Amino acid sequence: MRNSIYQIDDPRFSRLLIASAGLEELHCGCRWAEGPVWFADHNLLVFSDIPEQRMLRWVPGQGVSVFREPSGFVNGNTRDREGRLISCEHGGRRVVRTEPDGSITTLADRFEGRRLNSPNDVVVKSDGTIWFTDPTYGIISDYEGYTAEPEQPHRNVFRLDPATGELAAVVSDFGQPNGLAFSPDETRLYVADSAMSHDPSAEPVIRVFDVAESGRLSGGAVFCRLDAGLPDGFRLDTAGNLWTSAGDGVHCFAPDGTRLGKILVPQTVANLAFGGPRRNRLFITATRSLYSIYVNACGI
Template sequence: MDCFEILDPRFARLIDPVAFLEKLHGENRWAEGPVWFGDLRCLVWSDIPNDRMLKWEEETGAVSLFRGGMENPNGSTRDRQGRLVTCEQGGRRVLRKEMDGTVTVLADRHADGRLNSPNDVVVKSDGSVWFTDPNYGIISDYVGRKAAQEQSGCHVFRLDPATGELTVVVDNMDMPNGLAFSPDESTLYIADSGWLTDRSAPHHLRAFDVEGDKLGASRVLAEISPGIPDGLRVDVEGHLWVSAWDGVHCLTPNGELIGKIKVPEVVANLCFGGARYNRLFITATTGIYSVFLNTTGVRYASALN
């Protein structure tokens, strides 16, 4: 219980009174992009500055290299066929690892220019791929490859699964970052983490109405403090679990902060997993943490998750 901060009685029923925060692994340089493989009973995540993805096995606790030689991998997800989709921040592209081990480039350019540095990604039930493209990976040689920006701004994109067409769905955010659909996919939540590099910029979540292959009206759902919102996930009841500098914040669908999971390192991202999908895995700077909850995450993609 020491890891939980209950700010509203509604949070108490989402946590287990005997659960605790576990540290599964350390020694990352900047851990990000966790994704659960239910069929393999393992967690895969990115260690961005070290150009690699690592794997933790649930049955043994062993950690090993999942994939090396990458260009600053960041957020990942699985599509409806169970294939891994990854934002390669330094490579300025979105990749899909096929079942035979080959790699397909899903997106690397738009409007005659290279993408900035794809950050996080989610796959909708229709197979469309939605991802954010801030410029973090081209303003630094630490988490990317420093380079000139070729896009007109930092956008959110949708990739059509049938045609491969890449379209801008949001063009008015400072630094779009983590994103997640509501359980019924009627809302897309997107983090704006512009405050990280510009203290006059936002550090909030926006909620967008989903209108088929486009986004409609939006509203600021909540400001995240301390720090910025980065990665986020949604549970089956619609609660948002959002990364922050003091841990993971739990918000209602209306944006009310009802509780926190306190983590001793700055949290970058998170995902649900485990045999019952009630285990929250957290990537936090150098460490990988987990905690069991009294709720389950939305399984956006394949049942293999």
């Protein structure tokens, strides 16, 4: 495929691309763009600009406007099964839900009596449970939150049952857990470890866990390693391919862990989301900008 934005490592990747599609810069001027989430019912994308303490919305044909400001240094976003926005807030060190009337409900801000570190990214399972990561990025400086000493002894992956309020640490051995996503059948949970951001000896890997019906996790082997930058946010398509952020763009891995190829992006990628009417448009938050590209794959 003659397009300089693509790196083909496996022939299977060519079948996931559209030769005539180009990388579009939809917006620029962010300080650190993150947390894209698609609202199909409103035909718009919401994403975060963490250091600027704002959340933005992009609407086709209208461009970008402010969705919420101040945002409390919101990072990752998703939607629950009722369509409500779920967000990870660095500033308040909490996971919040935006209600239909615009009010904010705190879902989790403490574990075992101590404040969370700084919830980073979040995903909702089909049973309504909310899974999120809790690294320390929002408390190590005043740039993406407020400097503070961590109160949690570990940097956990959490499972929250919003019906009961029960919060459980399901994994506690990460350096810095970051992006996370389920496989299409929800039998596997993938979690990125981005500890290399502050520890050069750490490996830039995404791990995979088996998910029991009870919600317990097992396994945790390395699913893939990146050769450029570190993994941050990622998503899976309906075929189980994993599309992850990286230092040089978006890397795509097959369900067996083979890297299929890359979409090269001019700026360091932080996160991505599938959207558009057919969920075949990949929205990419990359440092200062929001990009998009059409692919021959559909997001879950």
